[in-house]
Amino acid sequence: MNPLQRTLIEKAGNDNGFEHVVASETKAAAAAAAAAVALASARHPSVALVGLASGVYQVQFQAATPTLLPELLRSFPEAYAESGVFALMTEAALAAFLRRAASLSRALPSQAATDYQQAAAAELAVLPAGIIGTEVERLVRQRVGQNKFRDAMLDYWGGACAVTGVAIPEVLRASHAKPWAECESDAERLDVFNGFLLSANLDALFDRFLISFDNQGALVIAPTLAEMDLLPLGIRPGMKLRWINALHQPYLALHRVRLL
Known part of the structure; x- marks a missing residue:
């Protein structure tokens, strides 16, 4: 060389x-x-x-x-x-x-969690003493964590919706399969396999357990939601994730059992 x-x-x-x-x-x-x-x-x-x-x-x-x-x-x-x-x-x-x-x-795990811990510590360090254990600390950690999760999802999915491929950042949301508040650790909250980068309409339904995905990545529609209700949103049966990793599947299994 x-x-x-x-x-x-x-x-x-x-x-x-x-x-x-x-x-x-x-x-x-x-x-x-x-x-x-x-x-x-x-x-x-x-x-x-x-x-x-x-x-x-x-x-x-x-x-x-x-x-x-x-x-x-x-x-x-x-x-x-x-x-x-x-x-x-x-x-x-x-x-x-x-x-x-x-x-x-x-x-990929666990770099996003490491980045979150460093960023949260830096923000908390400049705040007044005595906030540890307060609601202020919780809100700071949640905001920083959700921003880091979104950044990781944008990186993982190449800046495009996991289903449609839409690549307009302003309409993309980082959706958790296992909700943030229910996660048992920062590693779980920041795990890119615990969620998907979705356009806003898909995110709203996924977040409310009205749609999910099976182990092959195919769209699953909640029993209470008619296909006709989805057509005006541009959502139709047969849609699927652009790809799926086996590490998504435990989180999706938890998500599917909560379909309304």
């Missing part, structure tokens, strides 16, 4: 969510670094090792959440080579791959 090629890889990382190059600390690491550039970020734990062979970019990950690889396989099935290595044919493909990997790394 020549200096120009290394510079192009570093720029692709910097522009797409991996703003740091990890320096080699040992001779063995230095030897490995000659064949690959280690890209990292302060915003998530994933480290991307990017190499170049015969004009093809080869990427694998260190220190990534276990759910990252399956999600990348969903998004880039044609790029998967073997043993956790993805092969990207162009700089543009590398940029798109790194951008998606960074978004997922910020969203």
Whole structure:
């Protein structure tokens, strides 16, 4: 790998969510670094090792959440080579791959919960003493947590509705399957698999347990709601999630039993 090629890889990382190059600390690491550039970020734990062979970019990950690889396989099935290595044919493909990997790394458990804890602590630190344990603290934590959950959902779903693909941020809502107030921990509240990014009409129905989704992601309509009631809202039988992860299913099972 020549200096120009290394510079192009570093720029692709910097522009797409991996703003740091990890320096080699040992001779063995230095030897490995000659064949690959280690890209990292302060915003998530994933480290991307990017190499170049015969004009093809080869990427694998260190220190990534276990759910990252399956999600990348969903998004880039044609790029998967073997043993956790993805092969990207162009700089543009590398940029798109790194951008998606960074978004997922910020969203997937438990990075969103970590970000929430840090942000909440920072906001509480500037408030007057004596608020710990009060309603003020609870409201601050709830506001910060819900904002972080929305950010994580936007990252995970690529900024588009999980059902329709509508990509207008102003009409998208981060919907919990297991309600915020009923979650047993911050990790559960901030888990991107505990909910979906939905357009406002779908969110209103999902939040009130008037629609849900089955284990294949297909729309389920509450018995008390007629299909005719949904047509003016642009909601029809046969709609389904753009994808579904097995980790969504325990939350959806809890949600479906509450359909009205």
